[in-house]
Each structure stands twice: as C-alpha cells, then as structure tokens.
Amino acid sequence: MSQIDDTDDCSEFELQLRFTGALASFPLSAPPDAMMLHQRLRRRRVRARLAGLFGLIIMVSLIVMVGVAGSSDPTSATMTLYGRDDAAVSQGELSADAKVIRDRLHAIGDDSARVSEDDGAIVVTGRTVGLADPTSVLTEFPALLVMPVVCQSGPFGGVTPSSPGTAPLSCLYTPDAVEPDSPDPAHAWAEEIAAALQSGPLSIPLGLAHAA
C-alpha cells in the first residue's frame, strides 16, 4: 500500500492503472458454457411449475374437502318412513314422530336435516351424518330406526325392547305418559344410528317393528 497511502497524492489515473494492472495479473478464464446456466434455469422453472401444480392440487383438494364437509344440500339424502299397513297412522302420530326424529337428528348434530309428513309417511331430507350403509344397519337392527318412531317417542311408550336388536311386538299410545323432561330411552339408539347414518334414498316401513 506504499503508493496508495495518501488519497491527495494518489491520482485517479494512478489508481486506475493499479487496478488495471491487478486485473491483468489474473489469467483470463474462459467462460463456462452458457447452456449450463440455461439448464439450471430450466430446472428451476420445472421445479417451480411442479411446486405450483402441487400447491394447486393441495388447494383444490382442500376446497373440495371443505365443500363436501360443509355442504348442506338438502337433496343429498332422503329417507321416507311409511306408515304401518295394518293400521292407519293418524296425522297426529306422524307429526309427533316427525318431531321426535327432528329433535334427535338435531341433537346429534345434523342441523340440516328436515323432517316432514307427506301423505302418510315421514320424509327426512338432508345429510344424515355418519351412516355408512343404512340398508345394512336397518337389516341388522330394524328396531333402531323404527322403534324410536313408533314406540319410544314421547307420546308412545309402555313397551321397552328386550334388547337393542329386538323390536317390540306392539307399542302403546299413552299421551298421559308424556314427560317432556324425562330422558328418552331411544336417544342412545339414535346416537348409535347417527354414528352410522349416511346419505342416499331409503324407504323404511314403519310396520317393520311390528313385523319383527
């Protein structure tokens, strides 16, 4: 640094000469093939595209999952419970049963379920959550779905099934037995059903309980 020790004395020209000399002391290196940089850029772009595509797939999957989980399409499931063949079911009975079904579905979290009476039948529309195969469940435990409707709901009482899989032979309609605050014995069954409810059109004769 002996000759660059004083900026006043060191002219621009002199300094420039020193830089030039210093640069020239390094051998000229041949540039590598520019194709290498192009290939690197190409790989980067491919990676970026793949990452973008992957991100898009993840995003779409999430949207679909959220959409499916959050969908409240009332037409996604329809379940029709027909009245007994051997005895006329009054509109009052149907209404009472419909209310019980509605309350139970709401109680188990199926807020989108709609229960209505239609031409002697109870129609449940909405997403009946969790029932993987309603047919099999109904085949195995017909009483589970039917009994709460015809026997264990508020105004219908008097007969307790011997076991969850066995339907009673008859149900008694005893309006005086209504105890609004009493626990519903069929509620636990409804929860069992709810754990397995699924969407899909289904028709269940109410008389199934009596047929058993």
Next chain:
Amino acid sequence: MEFDSFFRDNYAHVHRAMCLSFADSAFAEEITQEAFYRALRGWPKVSKLDHPEAWTMVVALNRGRDLVRRRRRDDEKGPSLSRSDIQGAMDSEVHDRIEIIDLLRKVSERQRTVLVLRYIAQLSMSEIAEVLDCAEGTVKSTLHAALARAAAQEKKGRTHVAD
C-alpha cells in the same frame, strides 16, 4: 442484447474483478456464475439496464459477501484471503494485485463495491450512483472514505512495523 453474448463477453472481466475482491479464484468463479445465473433469471429487466455488467458485479459482490459471512458463522472455511496463494513472479502486475487486494480488504463492503464499480467497471460517479441507487455525493464521499481508510491503516501498519 442476447444473454449468451453478454455472458461470453463479460464473464472473464467479472471473474477477474471477483478474484481481486475476494482473492480466491474458485470462490470468485462460484459467485460469478451465480451472478450471471441471476442475470439470466431477470434478463428481460437486466438487459434493459444501462450497465448490466456493473449490475452483475454488484450481485456477485453481494453474493460473495453473504457467503463469506455465512461460512464464517458456520465455521466453514471462507475464501482464502491470504496473499501466499496468489504470489507468483513479482512482476508489476502481481505487485499491483497484492496492493489492490490489500486495499479492498481494508475497506468496508460498501466502499469495496464503489471501488470495484469505479476502477474495474470504470463507471463514472453518476453511473455508480445510478447502479447503487444513491446520490452522487454519497458515492464521492464513500470513495474518498475508502481511500482515506486504506491510507490510514497503511500508515498505522507502517508505524507498527517501525516500532
């Protein structure tokens, strides 16, 4: 301007500048290639600059500075800044090289950038100000401070040797 011709025409010059700045040929090659790669990535914009070569040098300097810091932090071996591996025959060019490397080592990173742009890229003060996006007065004062700092340290060194 086509990137390939820009790369072909300027690679050696930028590489030399980095050799001078970091005193390590392999390290200089690494950061030079990285700088040109970044130039390629942003070529539509870089090609429109008045001094794409100066831009590439600044990118390489910044990259080198970052790598040196990182390797120091990670206790990896940084670029060799000793003069032993670059000393060859003591011709005037090698003598200049040693002095300039010493100068560039003694100044701050910002000052080194200004020196490189001034004496290697050979830009005017206003052009340096444009490249670094600062005022021309700032460039002048930075350059003056760089030379003054180098001179002060040189004097201090000589005093130490005399003692």
